[in-house]
Structures are given as structure tokens and as C-alpha cells.
Amino acid sequence: MKLETSCIRAEADHTQILRCKEDLNMVSTSIEGISKIMALAGNEVRFKILFLLKRETELCPCDFADILEMSVPAISQHLRKMKDVNVITTRRDGQTIFYRISKKNEDFLTAILSNVTSERKIA
Amino acid sequence: MKLETSCIRAEADHTQILRCKEDLNMVSTSIEGISKIMALAGNEVRFKILFLLKRETELCPCDFADILEMSVPAISQHLRKMKDVNVITTRRDGQTIFYRISKKNEDFLTAILSNVTSERKIA
DNA sequence: TAATTATTTAAGCAAATACTTAAATAAAAA
DNA sequence: TTTTTATTTAAGTATTTGCTTAAATAATTA
Numbered sequence: 001m002k003l004e005t006s007c008i009r010a011e012a013d014h015t016q017i018l019r020c021k022e023d024l025n026m027v028s029t030s031i032e033g034i035s036k037i038m039a040l041a042g043n044e045v046r047f048k049i050l051f052l053l054k055r056e057t058e059l060c061p062c063d064f065a066d067i068l069e070m071s072v073p074a075i076s077q078h079l080r081k082m083k084d085v086n087v088i089t090t091r092r093d094g095q096t097i098f099y100r101i102s103k104k105n106e107d108f109l110t111a112i113l114s115n116v117t118s119e120r121k122i123a
Numbered sequence: 124m125k126l127e128t129s130c131i132r133a134e135a136d137h138t139q140i141l142r143c144k145e146d147l148n149m150v151s152t153s154i155e156g157i158s159k160i161m162a163l164a165g166n167e168v169r170f171k172i173l174f175l176l177k178r179e180t181e182l183c184p185c186d187f188a189d190i191l192e193m194s195v196p197a198i199s200q201h202l203r204k205m206k207d208v209n210v211i212t213t214r215r216d217g218q219t220i221f222y223r224i225s226k227k228n229e230d231f232l233t234a235i236l237s238n239v240t241s242e243r244k245i246a
Numbered sequence: 247t248a249a250t251t252a253t254t255t256a257a258g259c260a261a262a263t264a265c266t267t268a269a270a271t272a273a274a275a276a
Numbered sequence: 277t278t279t280t281t282a283t284t285t286a287a288g289t290a291t292t293t294g295c296t297t298a299a300a301t302a303a304t305t306a
Contacts, residue, residue: 020190026241039165047158067143095252118149218282
């Protein structure tokens with residue numbers, strides 16, 4: 001694709017375009033990190049896992065499999081993705097591994113999860 | 124996969140499992156909607172588009188293509204996805220179509236975008 | 247030590263994603 | 277009316293995702 005300016009509208013505000021590019025450049029690392037967390041939470045299964053962890057503090061893969069009615073490997077792979085970027089952490093108790101939301105992104109996730117509201121099921 | 128209870132730990136708290144399932148059921152519609160928005164914002168290009176719209180109020184596909192150095196069709200397809208679920212809206216001015224963040228999810232997106240912070244580039 | 251249990255990992259695969267290029271729309275200008 | 281410009285849509289494709297089943301780890305119990 002062409003990398004030169006493709007927008008040749010008379011009204012195209014080149015000052016604005018340049019400012020936007022600079023703005024983005026200033027926050028690129030932050031955006032990269034946040035959109036990565038968003039992508040993780042953007043999967044419904046993982047979002048449910050985070051929702052449950054917020055409510056229950058800690059749960060094991062086996063619990064999630066029961067609650068979400070999914071296979072243990074499927075759950076385990078979702079947990080791994082979130083653990084890989086430190087969204088969640090683990091604690092071992094015998095054979096059981098408990099997952100919980102890590103301190104690192106807790107506030108951010110709490111803010112998002114606070115938007116989850118209870119609804120009345122319409123009959 | 125087996126849908127029967129797979130977790131047979133002695134410690135498995137069946138009351139907790141049941142409560143979690145009920146909790147999830149109460150918020151299923153909400154979770155579905157939020158995780159859909161999160162999935163959209165979880166793409167770095169789309170997150171940047173939202174970030175830019177928040178700052179500039181409205182921009183056209185052509186602007187985004189310039190700023191993000193991407194092809195116009197690629198941008199257009201990202202915009203379409205967000206428009207399809209009413210995350211953004213459009214306004215036509217001649218040949219130009221301006222996109223902006225819709226009122227509907229503005230507060231939610233603003234809260235997320237407020238976490239984007241400027242960083243010092245380490246030399 | 248051998249068997250059981252909880253979890254993870256790996257390989258395979260179908261579906262979804264995000265781009266590309268080319269063609270189709272639609273409005274403005276010549 | 278023809279051409280140009282802005283945008284969208286469509287078709288094709290490489291990559292990523294999210295599951296499945298089977299095998300590998302690791303800790304507990306018999």
C-alpha cells in the first residue's frame with residue numbers, strides 16, 4: 001500500500017493528521033498493553049473467568065470447567081493466556097492450582113467488571 | 124465433552140459452583156454485550172481509532188488511513204465492525220463520511236481510554 | 247511403589263480475523 | 277455528462293484463535 005498521504009481532500013487537515021500521529025506515538029506502549037488486556041477480556045469465556053475470580057477471589061481450573069461447562073484443557077489454555085501476561089496469578093495447594101486476579105491489573109479489570117449488571121430475564 | 128460434574132476433589136464446593144452458575148446466568152446478557160465491545164477494542168488498530176475519536180471528536184476513513192498508515196479498505200472494514208454494533212456512528216458531509224463515538228457506549232469507552240497514559244521514550 | 251487425581255501441554259483442525267487487490271457506490275467537480 | 281474523489285464491498289488468502297483428543301507432569305493416596 002501507499003505510505004504517502006493518501007487523503008487528498010481539500011479539507012484534509014494536515015496539522016491534525018500530524019498531531020494525531022504524534023499523540024499516538026506518545027502513548028504507543030500504553031495502548032499496546034491495554035489493547036492486549038482488552039483482547040484477552042474480549043473473549044466471552046475469559047471475561048466470565050475474570051468475572052468469577054472477581055466475585056470468588058480464587059478458583060481452580062476444575063471449578064471453571066464445572067461452572068462454564070467446558071473441558072478442563074480448554075479452560076487451562078484460557079488461563080494460560082491470561083497468566084502469560086500477568087492478568088492472573090497462581091497459588092498451589094497440593095494438586096490444586098488456584099488462580100486469582102493479579103494486583104497489577106486489578107483496578108483496571110475491576111472498573112470494567114463493574115459495568116456488568118444483573119438483568120431481569122424476560123419471559 | 125462430559126457435562127456432568129468433572130471436578131471430584133473432596134474440597135470441591137458444590138454450593139459455590141452452583142452459586143457461580145446462577146450468578147453468571149443473572150448477568151449473561153450484560154457479559155455478552157460487554158465482552159463484544161471489549162473484543163472490538165481489543166484489536167490494536169480499532170483501539171487506536173477509538174483513542175483518536177475520543178481526542179478529535181470526529182474523523183473520516185481517509186484520516187485514519189493517513190494517521191495509522193494503513194490502506195483505506197482495511198480501515199473501512201474496522202470502522203464497519205464498530206458501526207455494526209453501534210460503538211461508532213456516521214455523519215455524511217458531501218463525499219466525506221465522519222465517524223464519531225456513539226453516545227451509547229461513550230462512558231464505558233471513556234473509562235477505558237482514560238487508562239491510556241503518556242510514556243517517556245527511553246533513549 | 248503403583249494407582250489416582252489435578253493440571254498442563256501438544257498436535258490437529260475448523261472457524262474467525264485482518265489484511266490484500268479489484269470492483270462497486272455515491273457525491274462533487276470539470 | 278464524464279471524470280475525479282471518498283468510501284464501501286467483495287473475493288481471496290495467510291494467520292490466529294479456540295476448541296478437541298491424547299499424552300505428559302506432578303502431587304496424593306492406597
